[in-house]
Amino acid sequence: MNSPAFDFDSAPDRRHGDSLKWNRYDNRDILPLWVADMDFAAPPAVLSALHDRINHGVLGYSQPWPSLTEAVLEYLERNYRWTIRENWLVWLPGLVSGLNLACRAVGRGGDAVCTAAPIYPPFLTAPTHSGRRTLQVPLVREGSRWNWDFDAMEMMLRDSSVRLLLLCHPHNPAGRVWRDEELGRIAELATRYDLVVCSDEIHCDLILDTTLDHHPFVTVAPALAERSITLMAPSKTFNIPGLGCAFAIIPGAKLRHAFKATMQGIMPHVNTLGLVACEAALRNGAPWRQALLDYLRGNAQRVEAAVAGMPGLCMTPVEATYLAWIDCRERGLERPAEFFEAAGVGLSDGTDFGAPGFVRLNFGCPRHTLDTALARMAQALTA
Secondary structure, three states: OOOOOOOOOOOOOOOOOOOOOOOOOOOOOOOOOOOOOOOOOOOHHHHHHHHHHHHHHOOOOOOHHHHHHHHHHHHHHHHHHHOOOOOHHHEEEOOOHHHHHHHHOOOOOOEEEEEEEEEOOHHHHHHHHHOOEEEEEEEEOOOOOOOOOOHHHHHHOOOOOOEEEEEEEOOOOOOOOHHHHHHHHHHHHHOOOOOEEEOOOOOOOEEEOOOOOOOOOHHHOOHHHHHEEEEEEEOOOOHHHHHEEEEEEEOOHHHHHHHHHOOOOOOOOOOHHHHHHHHHHHHHHHHEEEEHHHHHHHHHHHHHHHHOOOOOOOOOOOOOOOOOOOOOHHOOEEEEEEEHHHEEEEEEEHHHOOOOOEEEEOOOHHHHHHHHHHHHHHHHHHH
């Protein structure tokens, strides 16, 4: 349902401009539902704050200011009952930077990094970029949701070179909100095998299942706080990824020092407009976010209903994110992303996530775009 206060049905035209998402298929009749970038305008409160900052006229070097820090602390307390200290914050120009920094800051070259697959591609490449090995624990689909294979995970952790676990919470692309008991089991294994846990929680504000809540990993496993890195950003929730602003929350002084030391000389400061947008989103973006969630819930229902009617395709319900993870293996499509691209729909290839035979569909778009894309997919499968 479209909110009367916010119009998600009428998105700005992003064709023939600077959009990475739309330019992939420039001058071709292919609807881009791939990269995690919504087609909606940013919240009015964010745009207003950006206009005010531009009107100031000077865009020199900047650093986080007290009211911005307060906005982060208040947001975490208000939404997640998580009380953090100001000095735990480390500002970053992007969340993927945080994954790569964590891999460099923990352990040494040749060590292993463990993560669950399928997974957002930078989880698989960050260890390699850092001279580490990537170990993948396969998620298992059981009924209507994806679950951890904790037995397989423990067997993998017996490799004494594993020093770091990269957790995606909520999970991209499976759309899972990890329950407290699952997070507790992860914490138990991390304690037993002396791991640092880096938890990517960039989608934490996008919980679609109204019966569920997001609980930051550290709030479920406070004993692991000294060995935890939590990564957050306003970019996905408020659709401002091009402004490049994220932050790490690192309670442990030793780990925080190692993380910051790894940044030296290679990590730029967060740009001024990204910081401005972050404060405006966290302070004044709640009404827009609630309207967005209502709209995305409707889109998710559309996708789930449409996929249920497509022969040879299936998916589990999307508990969080605006991303649908679709299994095409039963259909026998050797390259499903290419198949649907030929039908006029651009999806993310599951191979990049460690799962050939799957595609990821971004439903963060107006209904008319989504309905047209789903109709094209259905027609291609029945042609």
